[in-house]
Amino acid sequence: MVFSNKLLRREAAFAYMMLIPGIVLLLVFTFYPVIRGLPLAFTDYSVIDTTHWVGWKNFKRAFSDPTFGLALKHSLLYVVVVPVLQIISILMAILVNNKLRFVSFFRIAYFVPVVTSMVAAAIAWKWVYEEQGILNYFLMKLHIISEPVVFMVETKLALVGVMIVTVWKGMGYYMMIYLAGLQSIPSEMQEAARIDGANRWRVIWHITIPLLMPFVLLCSLMSVMGAIQVFDEVFVMHGQLGDPAYSTITTSVYSYKVAFADFEFGYAATIGLLVSFIIMAISILMFRYTRKGGLTYYE
DSSP states (O other): OHHHHHHHHHHHHHHHHHHHHHHHHHIIIIIHHHHHHHHHTTBOOOSSSOOOBOTTHHHHHHHHOHHHHHHHHHHHHGGGHHHHHHHHHHHHHHHHTSOOTTHHHHHHHHHHHHHSOHHHHHHHHHHHHSTTSHHHHHHHHTTSOSSOOOTTTOHHHHHHHHHHHHHHHHHHHHHHHHHHHHHTSOHHHHHHHHHTTOOHHHHIIIIIHHHHHHHHHHHHHHHHHHHHTOOHHHHHHHTTTTSSTTTTOOHHHHHHHHHHTSOOHHHHHHHHHHHHHHHHHHHHHHHHHHOOOSOOOOO
């Protein structure tokens, strides 16, 4: 017993030691900038001039800034990708969790977009969306459209095009998390339900999905945070102005423009702070309403 306790303490100490590098990086690159940005939001910080305390002026400006309002609308609208992304990821995980031929190939194939850099993915999708791109080619071959559509220039389609890139890039990542969750579910439960006469979809709906709820909450939370803070896809495909005509600008892109094009770092910090509060509020609501899990009855 004494030997066992010593071994457990050693393992625990080793586990905490392995966490130290990650915690240090988190403190330096996440928590320190957040804490440093708090007072910055109440100033007119400039790298070349004297900084003044302006109180709530930046916040008042944000609430009356039409471009910030448009960027915030796009960021919140971007959350639409979350249910789409999660449903596709769960279905893919269920598919590759079966004993299929070449299942390892499919798992790797679905994961490939995850290891592709977002910049490379966004550039590749720009080619897909071009007037002479592959998307127009197939749509015309299928007689869905009669002439090429300039997806990158159409204001109603530009943001949807970026959302598709986000879904394509993220589905493999979330699929792997759901796959780990599926493989942690005891197979006896599903087999017992089948013996009781439940068909495949009832097993998925009443047993698999409820037991996956902790994973759904985790993935949805990460996905919502990523959606509201979306930057890379928009910046690479449509620039810092969210072309065409601000139709794709989001809060992160607008914050970047305000900070590094207009050099208004204080106002940029205010935008970041407001977005952080919105993400925090949404996260609390998600924890409040989606933390339930467990089995449900079927008839």
